[in-house]
Amino acid sequence: MASYFDEHDCQPLGDGQQPNHMLHLARLIIDGGHFSDEELAFAFNGERAAPPASKQIVQSLPSVIVTSEMEGKCAICLGPYEEGDRLRKMPCGHTFHHACIIPWLERTNTCPFCRQELPTDDPDYEEYRKHKARAKQREYEIEALHDSMFG
Ligand SMILES: [Zn+2]
Ligand SMILES: [Zn+2]
Structure with missing residues (x-):
C-alpha cells in the first residue's frame, strides 16, 4: 500500500525539520489564492516579512528551457520539469517554473526553498x-x- 507521502508526492520531514510554510504560501499564490501579511510574517518565523524582489533583479534571473535530458521538479507546484518548460534560476541555484516563481517574487524577495533573499x-x-x-x-x-x- 502506498504511504501518505507517496500519494501526496512530498517527503516526510526529517528530525528537527520544520514544514516549509513559504512553499505552502507560494503554492497558494499559483492556485490563485491569497494570504495576508500576517501569514507571510508567520512563514518568516514572526520576523518582518520581506518586500517584493527588485523588478530589475527578477527580470535578470536567467531563464532555462527544459531539455529532454533534464530531470527534476518544481518545489512550488511539485510538477516535474517537462521538455520545453520555462524555468527561472535563482542566485542560490534553485530553479522553479517561471509561472510559479514570478508571482511569488512579486510578493516577497525570498527563495521559498532555501530562504536566500534577493535585493529589493x-x-x-x-x-x-x-x-x-x-x-x-x-x-x-x-x-x-x-x-x-x-x-
Ligand atoms: Zn512549478
Ligand atoms: Zn534557493
Missing part, C-alpha cells in the same frame, strides 16, 4: 537588512571575545 527596491527594508546583518556580526564578535577570555 525598498530602501527601508535594505536598511533593516543591513542592520540585521550588523547585529549578527556583533553577536558573533561578542561570542568570539567571550571564548577568548573564558575558553
Whole structure:
C-alpha cells in the first residue's frame, strides 16, 4: 500500500525539520489564492516579512528551457520539469517554473526553498537588512571575545 507521502508526492520531514510554510504560501499564490501579511510574517518565523524582489533583479534571473535530458521538479507546484518548460534560476541555484516563481517574487524577495533573499527596491527594508546583518556580526564578535577570555 502506498504511504501518505507517496500519494501526496512530498517527503516526510526529517528530525528537527520544520514544514516549509513559504512553499505552502507560494503554492497558494499559483492556485490563485491569497494570504495576508500576517501569514507571510508567520512563514518568516514572526520576523518582518520581506518586500517584493527588485523588478530589475527578477527580470535578470536567467531563464532555462527544459531539455529532454533534464530531470527534476518544481518545489512550488511539485510538477516535474517537462521538455520545453520555462524555468527561472535563482542566485542560490534553485530553479522553479517561471509561472510559479514570478508571482511569488512579486510578493516577497525570498527563495521559498532555501530562504536566500534577493535585493529589493525598498530602501527601508535594505536598511533593516543591513542592520540585521550588523547585529549578527556583533553577536558573533561578542561570542568570539567571550571564548577568548573564558575558553
Ligand atoms: Zn512549478
Ligand atoms: Zn534557493
